[in-house]
Amino acid sequence: MIENNLLSIIIFAPLAGAVINWLVGGKLKNETFSGLVACGAIAVSTIVAFMLAFGIGTPHAGALFADKPVLDHIWTWISVGGFRADFALGMDRLSGIYALFVTFVGLLIHIFATGYMHGDKGFYRFFAYLNLFMFAMLTLVLADNFLLMFVGWEGVGLCSYLLIGYYLKRDEAREAAKKAFVMNRIGDWGVLMAIFLIFTLTGSISFFDKVVDGEQVQSVFTFVTQNMSADPFTWGAIFAGGLTSIGVLLFIGATGKSAQIPLLTWLPDAMAGPTPVSALIHAATMVTAGVYLVVRANAIYQFAPTAMWIVAVIGAATALFAATIAIAQNDIKKVLAYSTVSQLGFMFLAAGVGAFVVAIFHVMTHAFFKALLFLGSGSVIHGMHHEQDMRRMGNLKKYMPVTFFTMAMGWLAICGIPIWAGFFSKDEILYRTFAADNYFPVSDFPGNKVLWAVATLTAVLTAIYMTRMMIMTFWGKERWSEPEAVATGDLGTAHESPLEAALDSHDAHDDDEEEHHHEVPADFKPHESPWVMTVPLIVLAFLSTVGGLVGIPYAMSSLVGAGEINVFEHTLDPVIAKKGEHDGHSAPSASGENEVKHFYASAPAVPGAYDPHSPEVIQKERLLALLSVVLALAGIGIGFALFRNNPLRKMPKILEQKWKVDEFYNGYIVDPLTSLSREGLWKGFDLGFIDGIVNGIGSFVKELGDIARRVQVGFVRSYAAVIMLGAIVVLGYFIYYGFKLVN
């Protein structure tokens, strides 16, 4: 066991930053101070994270190279009757990689935000929230058990709530904030139930084997893997249902946090928050927490093929669904939001087909290029004086060359053009999906091929909508000074809806002093952003360009004569549980034998079993890669063909309306539940039925009293007294009964 107390600095530095900014920054109202505190706190975290991950100046090997995680027990949080949850951190290879890119990308976004939020009244508040978010996110990532992870999980939800609703006065912001929190909570329910089930099955909730207070704590994953490998038949029978349930329940949590079907509608709405928040929380870090959870629990998923199948199918479906919506949005941030949902779907697809390492690889490259694209859009919005509607942009490359150039890098990365980062990760997802043999329970159904086709189609759509976004923003003619009708209603018949939409989005910005939006003056010229904003863009553009080189699959690297240089996969491989030898184990005896056999036969490809060096694999992988490059180029080509000369091309209405998912939820779930509660439960049952009975008895006794009064008895004066009389009668009966009982 390696212990290093520095680990806690990674999470507590941002917390300290948040507290200082809240207490001191609120008094000083000094932007330099608040900005320095916030960025300084994250810088400390980043430095410590790099030290521990790479073993710089630490007495032990770095967490990325060591066999065992670096642990830090801070205090025992809950310990009741055999259930223990420590406030303890652990950095292994997985959380190490997460901590690295979360702190680093976080730092860049913090720096960017000091420029973007310049002049905002709530500057200190914004950075306090942002630091608090980093605290929660790093707690989530570095937690060494499920419950502490859940603390971070809920914590990022809270910070997301606070930051989405940051522009307090905007109705859409507060509505979006509440929606995000509630949808996340629905997912959290799944995580909670999964934790209960994990505890029931394994008697532990810890991620790592460790010794605390002289007590041996066993890791959930070791427990599962060991038992399943040692005696697959018995334990398989015991665990089968349980592990699948855990897998599904955890994934319910993941759908909430990572905006997958059916809990996806909050993320696009969350764009009501400030743009750095969208970049940090709703693109790079928080939304990938679901992927982290699934990969962290890969030992469980590997023994739960049904759960993995669900993960893959939902992932692929979400990817396609969100991509179709992204293609018709006119708000630059909405396009990116749906794009994020779609890319998250890719990550789940990867995890679902057993390519856990690739999922994390895509999380990382996505963090680079999506943060870049969001910050780029922030730069555009900043330069355009808080205009987000792409129909009022155009030709910005002339005015914002740095932003244009850096965003173009992100564009190439997400489209999947070699050598940009997105190419390697996305292409490997496609390949691994294609290659996931024997994957579906029904073996003759080519499920993996269908998933591959869906993912490939999505990749083409991605290239199209990103190209559309680039064209509408940076190319074409300048549309911000044109009269609204001309700007938005290019197509004769298409007047109605884009105009309305434009007006709507405009209304939302009106009277919003917090966001400094004002009407575009006649001589308006967009301007390039200051260096605090462009420098992070350049760094991220660099990472988006070359960041994928850490994970080049063998099939590619061998093309240029290099050997096995897939550092990423090599680093993360130990995190993936090995299912061990079990194939020749089952002697035919019990009746459930066939089922069990099938259970294993249908299990997804074990990373260890997949040999990237065999010639057929290399050939297949290269061919598929070639295909996806061609398709990506085709997508970009289609994008140019469709939108280069007609950037305001009318898109299908149903896509623009996001398939009416929100309307469906409101109409069929929210409204009926509200009216049931109001009319049925409250007014009907509470006030009508129960109080009706109580008041009925009351007035009945009062009636009796009135009759009694009429016959001149007259001692009954008040409502209360009458009811007491009734009570005493009842009581008398019971006293009588009580005495009868004892005698």
Add this chain to the structure above:
Amino acid sequence: MNGGGPRSPSYIMDLIAENILTILILLPVVGALAVLGYQMFWKQESQLKWVTFAITLLNFLLSLVLVFDKGAASASGFHFEKNVPWISAINTNYHVGVDGLSLWLVILTTFIMPIAVISTWHAVEKKATAFYIFLLLLESAMIGVFVSLDLLVFYLFFEASLIPMFFLIGVWGGKDRIYAAVKFFIFTAIGSLLMLVAIIALYFMHADATGVGTFDFVTLLNTLKLGNMTFSASAGAFLFLAFALAFSIKVPLFPFHTWLPDAHTEAPTAGSVILAAVLLKMGTYGLMRFNFTLFPDQAREFAPLFIVLAIIGIVYGALVAMVQPDVKRLVAYSSVAHMGFVILGMFSFTEWGMQGAVYQMLNHGVSTGALFLLVGFIYERRHTRMISDFGGLANVMPIYATIFVITAMSSVGLPFLNGFVGEFLIMVGMWKSTILSVTAAANWNYIATMVAGTGVIFAAVYLLWMIQRVFFGKVTNDKNRGLADLSYREIGLMVPLLFLMVFMGVYPRPFLEATHSSVSEIQKRVMQRAGGEIDQAQVPGPSEEKTEAHLEIQQK
């Protein structure tokens, strides 16, 4: 009780420590007399709040003796036990003592009282003398309830707590105060009268069994444990239900909850705070203290009923809270949901669930008490509590909004705030509970937990929706533009509560460790079958999982 021999210089301190429970009960009564005397001599009501505050604060400080006590428990498991004959003719004693179950509830009572008193600083406009006297008498009765170990004395305190609250609602309440006060009184009085019958029945049954009638809880419990006294099926059911009804109404358990929203809405702020923080806990405390230990067989038998009602309460309370137009009524219904969790945890009969339930009682006291205080602040300013009258308050009252959001999050059960620990333990307990027997159809304990878990989602819905409508957006109502943010008095009032919310969420161990032995004692008692065999082996480990999971397999 720190080693005070007769020669010890700290003789007086020891004397105080020795009789601390009696002092805690009597000090408010003395205080009430002081308030009366003060008013009679000086004819000035404006200083009364200071007198009352001083007394309640002193009582709180004294009660801390209980926390720092290191002495050993008596044979019956109670600390600071006092057993003095009171009415020898019917063999009733003044028997008090405190254990892990009651310890924090006493502290909660003494802690919340000074806060409640300060909250009335400018709110009491008429008959201040009577108001403060009732507050003090109420404190006395509430502490009495939690420390009495004689059933008759317990009953007297239980009833005595009704009267001051009845007047607090009926005299200083809102516009429908009479209706609410009468409803409150009748609901709770009817329940507790039945309990009186059961107590008397117990007296005679004990007399039948052993020749001596007694109201003494410890004696009764010992007789029952030794098997010298048994109940027939119908008698046991009657006694259990008579106690349980009294307590269930107090909690309140669905469907006896309709008095609560009315009482809360009409009560003055201090009344609401005390009602939510302490009075409701009398019900859950009573169930655990008396029902579980005196009638374990019946408790197990009726557990499914209570679990179902608790779950209905959780979901129902949340759904109805969601559509309330009045903030205070919304918080009141949220109480129904939260107390449902407490009942659920208790009736899981696992250590996790029961520890969680005790912890959740404290959490609910702190969080819901704080919410009622916050509602009171805004009512004092605007004289309305309708959600539709507000909007955009965060712009005019930022500190108020911040504190409100934190408190709401604690009520929602956000991790690292207090509510989470309790709810989590309760759900673990229910999940692992064996009381809902595993049938061929389904693991009902899993299903129960899953349904109860939706309450966590709904809690977020109703509180955040309310916050959104009250605090966010633009200021729509001109009357809200000039509202003053919280004063130092009001902030000072909230600080200890906020501190507790965070502390209890981050470091629950001292609380849970203090309750551990008493609660597991009760847990063992209630799971004990008539033969004396403990029903459930609670050791998590592969061996147990195997059987448990095998059961699952068999179902398939």
